[in-house]
Amino acid sequence: MNDASVVCRQLQCGVTEKAYNPPKSERGTGPVGLRSVQCAGNETNLTLCITSTSQAEQAGIAEDVGVICSDFTDLRLVSGSDCAGRLEVFYSGTWGSVCNSPMDAVTMALICKHLDCGDRGTLLNEFTHGRGSGPTWVDGVRCDKQHTSLWQCPSDPWKQQSCNRVQETHIACEGKLPQTLFTECPNSTSCTDQEKLRIVGEEDRCSGRVEVWYRGSWGTVCDDSWDMVDANVVCKQLGCGFAVSAPGEAAFGEGTGPIWVETLNCRGTESSLWDCPAKPWGESNCDHKEDAAVNCSGITEEAKLRLVDGGSPCAGRVEIKHQDQWGTVCDDNWDMTDAGVVCKQLGCGAADKAPGNAHFGRGSGQIWLNNVACDGTESALWHCGNKGWGKNDCGHEKDAGVTCSGVNELRLADGGSPCAGRVEVKHQDQWGTVCDDGWDMADAGIVCKQLGCGAAVSVHLNAYFGRGSGPIWLKNVACDGTKSALWHCRNEGWGKNDCIHREDAGVTCSGAEELRLVNGGSPCAGRVEVKHQDRCDREDRFSEYPS
Template sequence: VFCGDNLFTVALSLTVLICSSEISVEILHNNQWGTVCDDGWDINDAEVVCRQLRCGPVQSATGSASFGQGTGQIWMDDVACRGSESFLSECRHPGFGTHNCNHGEDAGVVCSAPTVRLVNGNTPCSGRVEILHNNQWGTVCDDGWDINDAEVVCQQLKCGPVQSATGSASFGQGTGPIWMDDVSCTGSESLLSECRHPGFGTHNCQHGEDAGVVCSGYSEISAPKPRLRLVNGNTPCSGRVEILHNNQWGTVCDDNWDINDAKVVCRQLRCGPVQSATSSAYFGQGTGPIWMDQVSCTGSESLLSECGHRGFGTHSCNHGEDAGVVCSG
């Protein structure tokens, strides 16, 4: 379940499983999924959906139930987005449940879904190369894998210039299909899938030959906000809270950890309303640095890093006090 680093599920929002590039649009309201009518549905509306789901740039906005008719409620009609909104629910519309449509008018979008990720690296810009094909993540074989191939991966992920191309499962062995073998890029391609190869799934490799890359890192322009993840939960929207700082994942101490702090985590990860804030390493003890302690959020912040705290790395805790959250998504 992957779109960026997480499954994104948000109240008054959208969800996809494995960030499919072609999706019918459904929104969660009053704990019930429903559709969006295609009256006035255009590329600006679709752009907001693709952005909210982190599924890459929009390609098209579709109507007339092009991806099949939904069931249940029709939650939104006459949607009018500028295209710059972060959430579809922020766009103008007559009100949830107000419409003059039927499910033959269900709206959809086509996004250019991200198709490459790096796994098990020490930084977000290094790791085992995995590609999404047929809605399943798989690896790339190191046969012929070189600096030109790695350059394309770094460009595609906006991770700066390439530093090295690695083989022999240097970032650990993957699982599942081996999608690409004998990759031959010139280095100028925009996507790894544009490079020459025998065909998806055609290979003579095993996972001991999984390819990897090390990129120099995000440029200043494309650098992401401080990243957050949930670890060891029963769902993608529950677990131990970990934050990325100085290219290293670390935990958050539970001193003063409360529902307002957890609310910000759930919002940042687009995981719906908070259900609970957990403490005492409820989801298991983490390793590495403890980055935040005495976190004090009002609950309205967009990012956990915007909340008051003692300073990154300043704490009086141990990993038996790691904080966690349970979100409804």
């Protein structure tokens, strides 16, 4: 069933009802592509499961496998409001309940997101929204953060469950604030979302206390759970660039009037502050000593970044062009995580060193950033936490620098095609290999994706494609499937290993696949053809081996 569930998920056919050996009338023709499939059940593609291809040709047609999927199509809350009620799913043509064991916060958050009701939910007491009358379809749902829909989550087999009505799931989501509550405008009969939000400060409209217009008056936002994600939504909504900091505790003075908003929990994708989940507006127990504020960058154009006086584009003093002027970065709290964001932003691989004290010489002009605090996920240095543009007491003797690994490259060698072979990485202008300690299908999948070679078909250990030469760059690679490059996966560090080339890792990928529609009169109609391994497999093709 684990293997079959991956098939249903990949085909977007809901959940698995049956995994079986089909009768003779349903058996296929042609080669047997996969054998010994071993899925964990959470993979998004069958080729990401552990498989064997070396003995696939020994499998007979009588060993074909089949799957029956059930088109799980919908989810709803009943006997309550749009965002609260008894949870029901549509399965096998009938609405039914969901058992509440072990309904945790991650699973409830996924349900609420699916219903467009925010991203937090509370489990209610039994019978809050009445007893269900239909079957109970699912029990033991255990969602993780990587899942995007309820039917992707591991659970007990989908069938009529034995749990009783007391165990039905009743849930209340913290939904979006109804837009009808914002029909009134500060100064006119019609206004934009931007005009219902303001920043009140001493210097400019992009730094100060956050205030919103609601129920006919301006009020403040409580700093409970206030963070950079919430602040960034404010800056984006007002056209003030991005958030530089998110101070609380009435950093720009205490406001007056009501405190309209408490416990905001923005995801960062919202176009306005009231699209974010929060406690019901107007139901705050904060006081104005907790008013939230924001410092926005105040620019709409992205700054520019470069490394200077280091002998290459990937080493040197960190300089940023802001407001048409190049300046430097102070080394207060400067570390390898900050340097890593610089290297990634410049396409220079990973950070090797993060020197301070004007290691590459003193710069000139403004010192744009100080106390940079990156977490490593940022796409630009100025998206990291900092004191704000130009706010520092540093001198150029504290200019920060970076030495990056250089532009890394990846290839597969000695496998007979660009999509199979020994894994080789170019680092510091030298090609080397990868040790097979801990090497698995998740790691191989990143290699295939990075090279545009489809999905990983198999992994190879013990120098299967022959021993490489040069350094062994990576060891104990541990990819989770989300990274864009092999060297972004967790590993021991560049060149840190006790391996020999007898342990070089290899990969076989499915190949660079293409898709087309033929003989339908347009590019959007026709016979479906797939190009795989440089040929189109069709029964009506000419002989592959002409005399």
